[in-house]
Amino acid sequence: MKELNALLHSQLRLAVMSILMNVADADFVYIKGITGATAGNLSVQLDKLSSAGYIEVKKEFVGKKPRTTCAITTLGREAFCEYVEALKEYIKL
Amino acid sequence: MKELNALLHSQLRLAVMSILMNVADADFVYIKGITGATAGNLSVQLDKLSSAGYIEVKKEFVGKKPRTTCAITTLGREAFCEYVEALKEYIKL
DNA sequence: TAAACAAGTTTATTTTATAAACCAAAAATA
């Protein structure tokens, strides 16, 4: 059977990628809210996606508050689509 | 976002359940062949699915050789379907 | 009869996911 991309086959990382597939970008607080993840866990998982080149993470200040914004990359988009294709073999759609 | 059943959100266990969704039963050697899993890993994962009541495992002798046969239960079937439904929220199908 | 094989199980190791603890700065409050 086809392998499932282990980086994507994780609930939180998959949720993040799923969100980013449908918006231009999303910030840390927003993603945290939708996924219900703890900040620590989210921080770690965003790093992994970023290291893999699946997302781009931008850190800036808005006024005096820091803001971390994420956007999916072309590579990430491709990986996500391949993952979904592979998954279909498992869940027969 | 909906939670993904952690017991099913594992490549090998999902593969096993996927196989068992489509056949009356399947034996250890057959599942091992299709999934490409090692015997040890498969043994452990079958135990987990069995403990959760998602599959039934029957051990018998065919001639002089042992045979382990697995079949999905109603509970397992339901859990699989719910998992697939939850997953759709992530992969938008 | 010794070596290799079959069908698993058990145990140990490596990864992962996750949460807990922490940090710096800003905002709210007493």
Place this chain on the structure above:
DNA sequence: TATTTTTGGTTTATAAAATAAACTTGTTTA
């Protein structure tokens, strides 16, 4: 204005998982 709380995270520690390696029991084969 001093202190507490909140915001927006990161780092570190822990618990859980996946996986492989080693082992077992019995069988077949050379």
